[in-house]
Amino acid sequence: MAESLGVAVLGAGHMGADHVRRLDRVISGARVAAVADPDGERAAAAVRGIDGCAVFTDAEAALAAPGVDAVLIASPGPAHEAALTAAFSRGLPVLCEKPLASDSAAGLRLVDAECRVGRRLAQIGFMRRYDSEYRELKALLDSGRLGRPLMLHCTHRNVSSPPGFTSAMLVSSSVSHEIDATRWLLGQEITAVSVLRPRPSGGAPEGLKDPQLVLFETAEGVVVDVEIFVNSGFGYQVRCEAVCEAGSARVGDGHTMVVQSAGRAHEEVAQDYLVRFRDAYDREVREWVDATRAGRVTGPSTWDGYAASAVAEAGERALESGERVAVELAPRPELYA
C-alpha cells in the first residue's frame, strides 16, 4: 500500500486527543501530521512523543501544513461548518465527528458545498455503523431472512448527564445516534417525530425532562420507539430490537445477537478460532510490537512454552495408560521467576 496518510486533527479535547492516540498508536497506515486547537498547550500535550507533527492554534493553518492529506474534525460542533468548508475548498477528505454542524440549515449549506466540489469528501462520525453488533443486525435485515422490518425498539441509557445538558439535548445530541441508526438500518428517511415525557426521574437534575420516549415514523411505515434516559444511574446501555415480518433480532444485551423466529430464540456460534479470537490475535501482536519497540519482553515465556509441552506429554501418557500421570518439571530458572 502507498505512503502513510498524513492527518490533520482539529480539536485536542477528550475526543480529539483520543483520535490522535488512535492514529498514532493503533491504526496502521496513518500518521498525525498536524494538530490544531485554540488552546495551543492542549494541542502540544496531545502530540507529545509524536515525531514530525506540527501544532497550531488555527484550524485553517493546520490544513495548509506540509504532509497533510486528510482531516479529522473533533472540534466543538459550532466550529464544524468552517472547518468542513475549508477542507472542501482544499479538496481534502474529512472524517467529521457528529454533529455535522450547528443546525440543519448549516448542514444543508455543507451539502451544497460538497455537491459543488462534485465528489464526496466527508465521512460523518456516526460510529454505531461500525459497531460489530449493529453491523450484524444490519446484515441480517439486508439479507431479507426476517422479512421487512416493522418496528424498532431502542434503549439508550447513560449513567448521568454532564453539566449543562438540556431536555432538548436528549433528542438532539443523545438520540441523534438512534436517528442515524434508524436511517441506516432501514435505508429509509424518518418522516415524523413524537416525544412522550414521563415524569422526570428523581435522579435527574432539577428541570431536566429525563427520561423521554421518542417515536419515529419512517417513509415506509416503520415505527421506532427510543427510550432515552441520560441519568439512569445504571450504566451505558445501547440496545436495539428489530421486529420484522418473520421474526425479530436484538443486539446490545450483553450477549451475541439473539434472533427469534419460528418458535426459537437463537444465537449464532463462531465456527472458527480465527473468528472467535480475532481480537485476541490483534491484541497479542500489538502488545508484542509495543513492548518490543520499548525494549521489553512480556507475555508467555519460553518457560511457559516448555511447561505446556511437559504437561501435554504427561497428558498423552495418561491418555494411553488410562492412569493418572504426575508431571515432572525441571527447576525453574531465575530468568522466569
Added chain:
Amino acid sequence: MAESLGVAVLGAGHMGADHVRRLDRVISGARVAAVADPDGERAAAAVRGIDGCAVFTDAEAALAAPGVDAVLIASPGPAHEAALTAAFSRGLPVLCEKPLASDSAAGLRLVDAECRVGRRLAQIGFMRRYDSEYRELKALLDSGRLGRPLMLHCTHRNVSSPPGFTSAMLVSSSVSHEIDATRWLLGQEITAVSVLRPRPSGGAPEGLKDPQLVLFETAEGVVVDVEIFVNSGFGYQVRCEAVCEAGSARVGDGHTMVVQSAGRAHEEVAQDYLVRFRDAYDREVREWVDATRAGRVTGPSTWDGYAASAVAEAGERALESGERVAVELAPRPELYA
C-alpha cells in the same frame, strides 16, 4: 514513539500470511521487513503489495536481512527450535506461535539457551491471555473478590478435526491452550494429569478417541476438568468457569462474563461509551484511513449528517409541543443517491 519495528515473519502458511497482513495493515508501528518460507512462491504471495519487504526461502537468511529488528515465527512446530536458537544468537526479540518446540526436551534446551543470553527474548503465542473475556476472568481471580479458586470447568469444542489429527493431538495440540490458561489463570504449575475417554462420537473419524475428559491437578490443589471435543459438529466454543470459595465466574458463553456470588448471577455493564464502543471507534477510523488511502469516501455522508440534524430539530419541536411533528427534508442531491 521510535522508528517502526521491522519484523521478519517465518512461515507464510495460513497463520503466517495472516500475521503478515496484521503487521502490514492492522498494527501501527510495525512493518514487514522480510518473509521466509521454504515455498518461495507462497512467501512472495504473502507480501504482494508491501513495499520494501524481502523474500527468502531460508529462515536464517531472513533474520540477517537489513531492517530486521524482531522475528515472528509461524512456521511448523518442528522448525521452531532452530529458528528460536538463531534469533537468540542474534539477540532478536521473538513472537513464536505455539507450540514452543517439538517436545519438552527441545523446550528445555530453548529455556537453557535463553538463560545463557541472560534476558528474555521470546513471547510464546498462547493467545488466550489476550482474549478480553479471559483477561476479565484473570483480573477477577487476581482481585481475590471470589476467594481462592478451587476448580476450573473448561470446554473446548471444534466443528471438525483436520486430516491426520490423532487421539494424542487432542491433548498435545488442542488442550495445550487450556494447559497454558490453567497455569496463567491460577499462577500455579500443573502436577498431575488424567484422561477419561468416553465412547468416541460417531461423528469423529474412525479410530479417533474424541471427545475426551482431561483432568489436571495443580500445586495448590485446584482440580481442572477439560472437555475436548474436536468433532462436535457444532461450532468453535471455548468456555471456562472458575469455581472459587466465595462464588464462581464463567466466560465464553456468548455473553459478557457471568459472576455468581451471594445468591446472584450478574454481569457487569459498561459505564462509558468509549468503553462500550472502543472497537467501533477503532474500526471507524481504520476504514476511513484505508478508504482515503485508496482514494475512496465511504461511510455516513454529509447528507446523513444533514438528515440527522433535520430529524433532531423536529424532535426538539415535538418535545416542546407534545405533538407529532412531520420532518421536511430538502431534495436529496444526486451525489448522495
Added chain:
Amino acid sequence: MAESLGVAVLGAGHMGADHVRRLDRVISGARVAAVADPDGERAAAAVRGIDGCAVFTDAEAALAAPGVDAVLIASPGPAHEAALTAAFSRGLPVLCEKPLASDSAAGLRLVDAECRVGRRLAQIGFMRRYDSEYRELKALLDSGRLGRPLMLHCTHRNVSSPPGFTSAMLVSSSVSHEIDATRWLLGQEITAVSVLRPRPSGGAPEGLKDPQLVLFETAEGVVVDVEIFVNSGFGYQVRCEAVCEAGSARVGDGHTMVVQSAGRAHEEVAQDYLVRFRDAYDREVREWVDATRAGRVTGPSTWDGYAASAVAEAGERALESGERVAVELAPRPELYA
C-alpha cells in the same frame, strides 16, 4: 379445612373444559358440581367421568343446582353480564374469565350491582397477576428498591390470530392483559391512550392492522409502550421491562427476572431446594396419587433406589482411596426390566 367447594362452570368450550379438568384433577378442595353450556353435548363431554356433576343448557339453572357454592364463568363475553348478575343476586362468589362484559357501560352496571350487594363477590380472570414472573416483578416494584417506576416496555406476540380477529381486537382483547398488568404493577389508573400503526405485516390477514404500538400514560406520569403483534409467526411471547429511577427489571425473556442497577445486570438464585424444586415435588406426588388411584406404579423403582445406593457406596470408597472403583450390581430382576 372445610367441605370441598362445589363449583358451577358456565361454558364448556376450550377454556371452560380446561377449567373443569383443573377443578376436578388439579386443584384440591374443589369439585365440579354443575356445568352449563347451550350445547348440551359439549357440556356432557366435559364432565365425562366426574361423579355427581349435573349438566345444564341453561346457566341460571346451573347456579340453582344442589351443591353449588361458587361459579366459574367461562362462557363468551356477551353472556357474562347476565351470568354475573345472576350470581350476584344469589350471593355466589364468582371467578369470571376476562373480559368482564361486552363494554365498559356493562362493566359499570356490574360494579353498581356488586356495590348493591355490599361485598365483593367477583374475581376477574386477569391471570398475569398469578404468573410467578409478574409476581416477582410486582414484588420488586413494591419494595421500592428501584425507586419509582417511570416507563414500562411491553411485548405481546402471538403466532397467528384466529379467524375474525379485527384491528380493534388487538387493543380490546389482546392488550387488555397489558392494561390490567399496567394498572396492577403500578397501582395507578391509565389516563390516556395513543396507538401508532406501522405498516401491516405481510404475514397478517388482508386488512388487519397488525402489529401496533399502543401507548399509555398513567395518573402519576408513567409512560407505557406495548408492542402487540398477533401474527408474529414466531411464538407466544410476553415480556415486560419496568424502567425505574434506580434501575430496571425485565421478565418474560425465557429466563429468571433480570434486574439492572448500579452497573450490573443480575438474576437471583434460589437458596433452597424446596424453592427450586417446589413444582417437581408437587408433580411427583400428583403423578403418584393419579397412578395409584388408577392401580398403576410408575416412577423410580426399588431397583433404582438399590442401584443408587450401590453407586453411592462405590463413590464413598473412591473418595477414601483416591482410586477409581468399579460398581457391582446384583442381577436385575424381571420385575424391573
Added chain:
Amino acid sequence: MAESLGVAVLGAGHMGADHVRRLDRVISGARVAAVADPDGERAAAAVRGIDGCAVFTDAEAALAAPGVDAVLIASPGPAHEAALTAAFSRGLPVLCEKPLASDSAAGLRLVDAECRVGRRLAQIGFMRRYDSEYRELKALLDSGRLGRPLMLHCTHRNVSSPPGFTSAMLVSSSVSHEIDATRWLLGQEITAVSVLRPRPSGGAPEGLKDPQLVLFETAEGVVVDVEIFVNSGFGYQVRCEAVCEAGSARVGDGHTMVVQSAGRAHEEVAQDYLVRFRDAYDREVREWVDATRAGRVTGPSTWDGYAASAVAEAGERALESGERVAVELAPRPELYA
C-alpha cells in the same frame, strides 16, 4: 375418577409435614388418612385442621388404620426398610423419600421382597425426574435428535451444609440425585466411580472435603463429571449439560433449556398461552378456591374489569383516529378502595 386416595404419611418432620400439606391442600384426589411419628406431638401438629386424620406414634399402626390406601414414607432413612417391608406385606403402594434404605444390602433385600410380592408397589422419591427442565432434557435425549450422549457435565451446589454433614455424605446423600439422574437420563447403569478432591474451601467446616469432583463411567461408555459443593455460599444450583454426537443441551442455568447444534445456541419458545401461563391458571384457580372456602374474595375485582374495558375502548378510538385519547373513568366506589 374414583374415591380419593387415603394416604398414611410416616414421619412428620420438615419433609413429612410438607407432604401432609401437599396432600391436603395441593393435590386433588388424595386425603391424609393417618400420620405417624415417634414424636406424637409433632404428628398432631402436622395434621391440625385436617378432618378425619388419625395420629400414631407407631408406623405399622398407621398402615393398619381405616381408610389407608397407600403410604408416603418421609421418616429418616434407617426407618425405611421396616416401613417398606410392612407396606409390601400389606400390598400397599408406597411413595418412599430417598434414600431407599440405609445401604445397598438393605436395598437388595427390599428388591427381593417386592419381587416376592410379584408386582411393583414402590416409587422412590428421586424428584429430579419430575422437574420440568430435566424432563425436557430427557425428552430431547430420547428423541435422538442430538445423537447418542457422550458426556454429562453436572453442577450441584448448596449454600451451606447442615451440622454433622460428612465428606462421605457429599457422595452418598447429595450426589445420589445425580446418580439417579444419570441412570434415568441415559438409561444405563453406572459401572465405575472416581472422586477428585480439590483443596477444601475455606468456607467449609474444618475437615470436610468440600467441594469434590465425582466421575462416573457408564455401561455404554458415557463419562459424567459432577461438581458437588455443599458450602458454596452462593445458592442452590443444579445444572446439567448433556454432550451428544450432534450437539449439546443444558438445563438449570436460570433460563429455558439451551440446545446447541449446527452453529447455533437456541431456546424453544412457547407457541400457546395455555402452555406459557399453565401454572398461572392453576394458581389463579387455586387461590380463588382457597379464598372462597375461607369466605374471602381477592384478586382482580369487578372494578378492575370495568377499568380495563374503559381503557380498551379509549384505545380503540385512538387506533381509529390516530390521536391520543384521554380515558374517563367513573368515580371509584368505596367497595374497591
